[in-house]
Amino acid sequence: MLNSFVRYKAEKNRQLFIKNCTISDAPRLEEEVFPAECKAEMDFVYKNGNEPLKLDVYTPFGCYGPKECFILIHGGAFVYGSKVLDQNFGMHLAIKAGIPVVNVDYTLMPDSDISQIVNEIFHAMNYISSKYGIRTFHTVGDSAGGYLAYLVAIAARSRHIRHGLWVFEKLNGTVQSAGLVCPGIRNPRKGFPGIYFEKQINTKNEPLRLPDYVYDLNLIAERDTDLRLAIITGEEDFLREQDREFSKHFENVLFYDAENDGDLIMHHVFPVAHPEWPQSVKAISMIAENAVGRR
Incomplete structure (x- = not known):
């Protein structure tokens, strides 16, 4: 009974969150003006299915035969949004860094879980590796996407972590840096949105337990000190x-x-x-510097 109530409350919070985000994002997206200094290739299907997963590629002018790129992961508490939310930011980042930015969609919760999402992002990276010959990646994301940017990066660099996350997609390349924009670090197991991190797998409604660090990235932060990190926050960031x-x-x-x-x-x-x-320009420059300026 308690578990049913907890999930009911989480579902109400999910619906309210989506409603509020839709209201706040709609006017912003309508007013966006994209920069002209890059080429935008939209809606490549990187994974087929009932609802194909797509990605965009933003390549700054003058960048030919790139050997590295960003993988951009949008936020939305894992339950809302798409790559459309981050298009303008991604183009500005590509121009500043001088390398392509690949903006990816993934399956939102509760139709997915953390393991599925990380596998999907790995799949997107392998698609880019196959299509463009890129082998070096830099993850970047905002809010829940920042959480995913870090988790994808350390999973790519550790077989042990991949196994703990049930990630079976083998990455054809390496991740050298992660840029985290206002990332979520802690997510409660029995609250929104962490309650959706693991799918129910049996009649007793007992989830397959993921490692504790999935719910609190502080627990794994010092596992990989060679990963280059840029972290952005702000005075009114909750x-x-x-x-x-x-x-x-x-x-x-x-x-x-x-x-x-x-x-x-x-x-x-x-x-x-x-x-x-101006503050955003500085933040974007810092993420770019972390990726291409700190070798």
């Missing part, structure tokens, strides 16, 4: 304290805590919503 705490695990992290400036309010995922703001 995940600010989580991000500050997480950044303290890493000696060489690039960390930016943006302050409000007049009418420019550093809210959650501000670089994605407003990539033209």
Whole structure:
């Protein structure tokens, strides 16, 4: 009975979250003006199925035969959104870094779980590797996408972590850096959205237990100190304290805590919503520097 009530409450929270995000994102997306300094190739199908999964590729002008790229993962508490949310940000990042940005969709929860999503992103990376010959990747994401950007990166670099996550897609390449924009670090097992991380697998409604670090990335932060990290947060980011705490695990992290400036309010995922703001330009430059400037 208790489990049913918990899942009912989580489902109500999921529906409310989607409603609120739709209301707030619609006007922003209608007003976006994309930069002209890159080529945008849209809607490549990287995985077929009842609902094919697609990705975009944004390549800055003057970039020929790239050997590396970003893998951009959108946020939305794992239950909302698509690559459309991050198109403008992705193009600005491609121009700043001088390498392509690959913006990926994935199956949203509760129709998926963490293991499925990570496998799908690996599949997208292998698609890009096969299509363009790219073998070096840099993950980047905002909010839940920031969480996934970190988890995908460390899973790509550790067979032990891949096994713990039930990731069976073998990556044809390496991940060298991760850029985390206002990332979610902690997700409760019995609350939204963490309750959707594991699918119910038997009649007793008992989930297949994933490692504890899936619900709190602090528990695995020091497992791979060679992964180059850039972490972005802001004065009004509701995940600010989580991000500050997480950044303290890493000696060489690039960390930016943006302050409000007049009418420019550093809210959650501000670089994605407003990539033209000065603070966002600095954040995007930091992510680019972390990937291509720190060898």
